[in-house]
Amino acid sequence: MADLSVEVERGEGVTTVRLAGDLDKLTAPGFKECLASLSDEGRFDVVVDALGLEFCDSSGLWVLVELQRAVGERGGGLQLTGVHGVLRRVLDVTGLKAVFDGVLPAQL
Template identity: 45%
Template structure:
């Protein structure tokens, strides 16, 4: 069985917005890892994962997101989740990881939060 995860990237100054659609699991997580690493290596300080299109996420997917949340924080940036409803919201709640990620209702709200944080010099 092949899982399908579609990824698309948009850049907004020092922030990369990565939209995920489909299933984030053991087979597709390496692709997300590569895209996130490429964005950080390419100068993006902040990552916004638009997860509203995820239909499934397993522990490997969670681990990938958590690893990059830590990596961006260490580099002085941040990782935010936009649109974490339904399946992903439930998984984050059940695993106790809901508090580990700044979450916003949508990408626009994430970008506004990052803009306010930049103005104040503080990031989640």
């Protein structure tokens, strides 16, 4: 399995988090820590760009669902962009697509 690269861009009001690699049981805890630090900064409007994501298992998906819940409780929101591959199929099959404020597919 590949590592996960997380790039954070703090903009005016919206924070973009770009993922590349694998979001799985090995990398999900580090990703969760990164998101917790954004929450500590008061950043509750988040866009997760998954275009570079090669794989996402249930551990990674759960981190995204937890993030959606946490930012929603604070009046923010989570949008997923660049969704493709395994993540797109899992969101479609499970119906979790509706949980997020927006899910934009990759335009490949």
